[in-house]
Amino acid sequence: MFAYYLSLALRSFRRNKVLTALMVLAIALGIGATMTTLTVFHVLSGDPIPQKSARLFYVQLDPQTREGYQPGEEPEWQLTRYDAEELLRQKRAPRQALMTGGGGIVEPRDTGLKPFSVGARYASADFFPMFDTPFLHGSGWTTAEDVSHARVAVISRALNEKLFGESSGVGREVRFDGNALHVVGVLDTWNPQPLFYDLRGYDRQEDVFIPFSTSRDLKLDRRGTMNCFGREIVNDQTALNVPCAWIQYWVELDSPADAPAFKAYLDNYSEQQRAAGRFERPANTRLRDVMTWLDHRGVVPGDVRLQMWLAFGFLLVCLVNTVGLLLAKFLRRSGEIGVRRALGASRAEIFRQCLVEAGAIGLAGGVLGLLLALGGLWVVRQRPADYASLAHLDGSMLLLTFALALIASLLAGVLPAWRAMQVPPALQLKSQ
Amino acid sequence: MDIKPILSALRRHRVAAALITLEIALACAVLCNAFFLINNRQELMRIVSGVDESATGVIALSGCEGCGNADFNARVLGALRAIPGLRAAGTANSTPFGPRAGYMGASLDREEQHWAGVLHFYLFDAAAIEALDLHPVQGSPFASDDFQPVENFIPTEAPVWVTRALAEHLWPGENPLGRELWSGGHFRVTGVVENFAVTSPGRSEEGVAGAQWSVIVPVRDDAQSGSYVLRADALDLPRVMQAAREAVARAVPEAVLDLQQSRELSELRERYFRSDRAMAWLLIGVIAAMLLVTALGIIGLASFWVQQRTRQIGVRRALGATRSDILRYFQTENFLLASMGIALGMGLAYGGNLLLMRHFELARLPLAYLPAGACLLWLIGQIAVLGPALRAAAIPPATATRSA
Numbered sequence: 001m002f003a004y005y006l007s008l009a010l011r012s013f014r015r016n017k018v019l020t021a022l023m024v025l026a027i028a029l030g031i032g033a034t035m036t037t038l039t040v041f042h043v044l045s046g047d048p049i050p051q052k053s054a055r056l057f058y059v060q061l062d063p064q065t066r067e068g069y070q071p072g073e074e075p076e077w078q079l080t081r082y083d084a085e086e087l088l089r090q091k092r093a094p095r096q097a098l099m100t101g102g103g104g105i106v107e108p109r110d111t112g113l114k115p116f117s118v119g120a121r122y123a124s125a126d127f128f129p130m131f132d133t134p135f136l137h138g139s140g141w142t143t144a145e146d147v148s149h150a151r152v153a154v155i156s157r158a159l160n161e162k163l164f165g166e167s168s169g170v171g172r173e174v175r176f177d178g179n180a181l182h183v184v185g186v187l188d189t190w191n192p193q194p195l196f197y198d199l200r201g202y203d204r205q206e207d208v209f210i211p212f213s214t215s216r217d218l219k220l221d222r223r224g225t226m227n228c229f230g231r232e233i234v235n236d237q238t239a240l241n242v243p244c245a246w247i248q249y250w251v252e253l254d255s256p257a258d259a260p261a262f263k264a265y266l267d268n269y270s271e272q273q274r275a276a277g278r279f280e281r282p283a284n285t286r287l288r289d290v291m292t293w294l295d296h297r298g299v300v301p302g303d304v305r306l307q308m309w310l311a312f313g314f315l316l317v318c319l320v321n322t323v324g325l326l327l328a329k330f331l332r333r334s335g336e337i338g339v340r341r342a343l344g345a346s347r348a349e350i351f352r353q354c355l356v357e358a359g360a361i362g363l364a365g366g367v368l369g370l371l372l373a374l375g376g377l378w379v380v381r382q383r384p385a386d387y388a389s390l391a392h393l394d395g396s397m398l399l400l401t402f403a404l405a406l407i408a409s410l411l412a413g414v415l416p417a418w419r420a421m422q423v424p425p426a427l428q429l430k431s432q
Numbered sequence: 433m434d435i436k437p438i439l440s441a442l443r444r445h446r447v448a449a450a451l452i453t454l455e456i457a458l459a460c461a462v463l464c465n466a467f468f469l470i471n472n473r474q475e476l477m478r479i480v481s482g483v484d485e486s487a488t489g490v491i492a493l494s495g496c497e498g499c500g501n502a503d504f505n506a507r508v509l510g511a512l513r514a515i516p517g518l519r520a521a522g523t524a525n526s527t528p529f530g531p532r533a534g535y536m537g538a539s540l541d542r543e544e545q546h547w548a549g550v551l552h553f554y555l556f557d558a559a560a561i562e563a564l565d566l567h568p569v570q571g572s573p574f575a576s577d578d579f580q581p582v583e584n585f586i587p588t589e590a591p592v593w594v595t596r597a598l599a600e601h602l603w604p605g606e607n608p609l610g611r612e613l614w615s616g617g618h619f620r621v622t623g624v625v626e627n628f629a630v631t632s633p634g635r636s637e638e639g640v641a642g643a644q645w646s647v648i649v650p651v652r653d654d655a656q657s658g659s660y661v662l663r664a665d666a667l668d669l670p671r672v673m674q675a676a677r678e679a680v681a682r683a684v685p686e687a688v689l690d691l692q693q694s695r696e697l698s699e700l701r702e703r704y705f706r707s708d709r710a711m712a713w714l715l716i717g718v719i720a721a722m723l724l725v726t727a728l729g730i731i732g733l734a735s736f737w738v739q740q741r742t743r744q745i746g747v748r749r750a751l752g753a754t755r756s757d758i759l760r761y762f763q764t765e766n767f768l769l770a771s772m773g774i775a776l777g778m779g780l781a782y783g784g785n786l787l788l789m790r791h792f793e794l795a796r797l798p799l800a801y802l803p804a805g806a807c808l809l810w811l812i813g814q815i816a817v818l819g820p821a822l823r824a825a826a827i828p829p830a831t832a833t834r835s836a
Contacts, residue, residue, distance in 0.1 A: 022728050022732055029721055029725060030725075033718070115687075228616070235583065302793075313461070314721065317722055317726065318725050320454050323451055324729050
């Protein structure tokens with residue numbers, strides 16, 4: 001029966017080409033717009049490290065002065081250098097790392113290249129195993145090298161190719177801001193999106209990784225936000241014991257169930273610091289896993305969310321439009337439906353027939369909408385936003401396109417089909 | 433024209449009439465809010481920088497070995513000042529639409545009891561102030577010994593200029609001259625400039641209101657290095673900038689020129705607002721597509737009605753109705769439906785705005801947008817219904833005599 005309904009639907013499309021085209025176009029426009037914005041949203045709100053995002057936690061303390069304290073308010077989003085180094089020293093989690101962004105000039109020695117600037121990250125040893133960074137050659141540095149402020153570096157695959165070509169840079173030297181650093185590892189292509197461990201936008205490249213302790217020895221340039229909040233004027237903001245928050249601190253726990261215990265430890269640490277006179281506020285700590293942290297920091301740009309809302313509004317208009325057109329289409333065939341009813345078709349069968357027709361329109365609209373979405377994503381990729389290059393349709397979004405088109409058109413078909421099945425058989429025969 | 437027969441006809445097609453009304457209402461709601469968003473973006477793009485952008489350029493270096501050396505600035509500025517056509521060049525930590533270099537929280541008293549907000553502190557030497565063509569409209573110019581060396585990143589005691597907007601924000605209705613600010617240093621206001629935008633105007637929590645929250649701090653020409661402003665005649669500027677990029681690369685081969693930032697200010701502005709412009713065009717696209725879909729829906733349903741009523745129209749024509757009577761019937765019908773839709777749509781637009789206000793930092797929808805959206809939809813409705821109505825008017829009276 002389904003095949004028969006389908007052939008009836010196709011016959012009706014042929015008879016009413018313009019009306020059918022209008023409906024397909026309306027659904028396609030709605031689906032195209034919605035899928036374009038949904039894909040961008042999906043890409044931006046994705047899990048950057050799915051295998052362990054539930055076990056990685058971001059640590060916040062509240063080192064601010066007493067003034068203006070309101071219980072429960074959001075604490076500083078970064079740690080001071082003292083707290084970060086102290087937590088690292090106490091080593092209460094299976095893995096933990098402090099880190100901050102930086103940058104500098106790499107001066108190629110042998111090749112004829114001119115000096116160029118690169119983004120850098122100053123971190124402690126657990127950074128690499130904690131974030132499952134893939135290594136092409138060598139490995140990260142050790143905790144011992146953190147402690148000894150070793151002049152070592154891990155470089156990205158791109159930088160390795162630029163400096164050393166095809167050969168491995170491990171064991172060789174890279175000059176960063178005038179300092180010779182011994183390369184101990186080369187990362188394979190690694191580009192978590194968004195760069196969850198330090199949210200400063202998308203499409204940011206870090207090519208050199210250096211032990212944090214070494215970076216302070218060498219007074220390397222740091223980048224990123226810093227908030228100083230003390231009563232005194234701070235001279236050296238990166239010194240150990242100044243009230244400036246600029247360090248990110250991540251821990252890896254064995255399971256999400258360990259989080260409350262670790263949070264208790266942080267509260268306890270905070271209270272100890274208060275007892276020692278360093279902190280002035282009661283414990284006001286946060287421990288958020290990767291996805292909660294991304295959500296909290298509002299990692300999806302407002303524009304993207306706004307576009308998604310607009311697209312859904314647009315889809316709704318397109319759907320209402322389709323309902324109206326389907327209604328016109330079905331009722332125009334009242335005579336035909338009356339004949340089918342008189343020949344013994346039940347109401348349910350008329351209903352089903354109409355829904356098959358609506359579904360067929362939806363699928364056609366889905367195909368066209370997919371093309372529009374691909375075009376829309378191409379346009380998004382041409383845009384200047386830093387996330388633009390990420391906008392690609394993946395398998396799940398492809399399936400969702402057709403599911404959405406089908407569901408939307410079936411929903412749109414329910415009311416018209418309901419009206420169509422009410423057509424009485426006898427009346428229509430008489431009036432003919 | 434008597435609308436009673438129209439209403440009674442509509443009552444017999446309640447579902448279809450309700451659908452058109454709903455579609456117009458939804459379109460009206462999205463339309464008003466989209467217009468509002470476009471206007472917000474345009475307002476953002478109109479922010480005044482306070483600088484003649486077509487006559488000002490930036491040269492930025494992204495750091496190097498030995499950039500802090502004493503002769504570094506001298507080499508860069510020497511190379512710049514040798515360029516024919518260059519009017520002035522000096523050191524500046526940033527410019528409007530440049531990198532965020534000096535955002536700091538500030539307070540009005542030493543004890544941090546009165547919060548002033550997050551302000552942008554610009555550090556300029558005397559030549560940079562000349563290059564940016566900054567003049568206080570109130571107060572006095574800096575004296576030569578006001579330009580001090582910097583220990584860390586900002587002088588600990590300095591006279592400063594603020595913008596008029598910032599002065600109005602901090603000391604409403606009062607004379608700002610002689611007032612004090614604390615923020616990593618202690619500053620006394622000695623001048624007020626008309627406008628000077630922060631590096632990222634309109635992007636902070638305060639939105640457009642905080643766009644001019646700049647403080648200008650004088651520093652000595654060796655206090656900072658790596659970022660320079662220069663001035664030339666607008667016609668000359670592209671050539672001067674090109675020459676400047678080349679001259680600096682020659683003068684300090686150990687440094688890396690930041691090609692992203694070493695641009696004319698007008699280019700920096702264009703790039704800064706690019707995403708807003710893109711968003712505005714996208715909204716225009718959404719509006720166009722929505723009007724198109726709405727019009728198509730009206731055409732579809734109106735055609736259906738015309739076809740369904742062919743016989744009745746024939747009868748009316750046979751009984752003496754003119755073509756224009758029929759035409760006007762459908763136009764009036766559409767106008768009634770559109771009016772109902774618009775009435776409902778205004779409520780939806782308002783509700784949608786409340787929703788947007790909750791999730792995005794948006795102001796309340798000004799009421800002026802509602803009639804504008806209404807007029808547009810009335811117009812679209814009339815245009816869309818014209819085709820089917822003309823077809824209806826063309827139905828000959830003889831149709832009445834034929835069966836069905």
